[in-house]
Amino acid sequence: GxxxxxxxxxxxxxxxxxxxxxxxxxxxxxxxxxxxxxxxxxxxxxxxxxxxxxxxxxxxxxxxxxxxxxxxxxxxxxxxxxALQSELDSLRADNIKLFEKIKFLQSYPGRGGSSDDTELRYASQYEERLDPFSSFSKRERQRKYLSLSPWDKATLSMGRLVLSNKMARTIGFFYTLFLHCLVFL
Missing domain, CATH: 1.10.10 (Arc Repressor Mutant, subunit A)
Structure with missing residues (x-):
């Protein structure tokens, strides 16, 4: 107006x-x-x-x-x-507990072990929650490794390298066999 x-x-x-x-x-x-x-x-x-x-x-x-x-x-x-985020977190925790109950019920003989996408989604979260000692053992291994001297660290690393690969184990075996033969000759 x-x-x-x-x-x-x-x-x-x-x-x-x-x-x-x-x-x-x-x-x-x-x-x-x-x-x-x-x-x-x-x-x-x-x-x-x-x-x-x-x-x-x-x-x-x-x-x-x-x-x-x-x-x-x-x-x-x-x-x-x-509020919805806290409810979502709560529902996730509940779903993991329900997955645990499903796994328990499937452990009985005569129960079918069919799993769908929902179960597969929570399987990894369940497995992580299941083993509380894995993170502790990793921390302990790391603490022990850091307390080693540099020579011990090098020896441990070489031992892990040789023992982790089949080809490296075979080469290591024949190398030590060859060195022993040289010493005896």
Whole structure:
């Protein structure tokens, strides 16, 4: 309603002549809204300037209220997201427990061992949770390895290398056999 009562010519004139009461951003917005300023014949009367400022301030208040509503909705969405994440974690733990019960029931004779995608998904998580000593033994091995002297570390690494590969074991056997033969000769 009030925007229709104001004609574009007085607003362009106000933006062009630069009334001191109208802030610069409002002048720019008015110029963008009504197009480039043309030759103006006059200025805005005092009542129209006050009504324009009242309209803009009420619009600002509406935007502020809407912003507060959106922030409240955002907080509620974040709260809901956190609740859903905790529920998802709880359901995952429950599914692992249920998989454990399935494995227990399948261990009885006469039970079929058909597994579907759901069971396969939780099998690895179950296996990780099942063995609590694996991480402890890995940490202990690492601690023992770090406490060795550099010569012991080199010997252990060479022994692991030779013992881990069949070809390396065969070469190592014939090499020691050859050295023993040389010593006896």
């Amino acid at each position: 009030v925007f229709r009562a104001l004609s574009p010519r007085p607003l362009q004139g106000a933006a062009e002549h630069g009334l001191e009461k109208i802030p610069e951003p409002i002048k720019e917005a008015t110029a963008l809204f009504y197009g480039p300023p043309a030759a103006a014949s006059g200025t805005l009367p005092e009542g129209q300037v006050d009504s324009l400022l009242a309209i803009i301030s009420s619009q600002r208040e509406r935007f502020r209220a809407r912003n507060q509503e959106l922030e409240a909705e955002n907080r509620m969405a974040q709260h809901t997201l956190q």
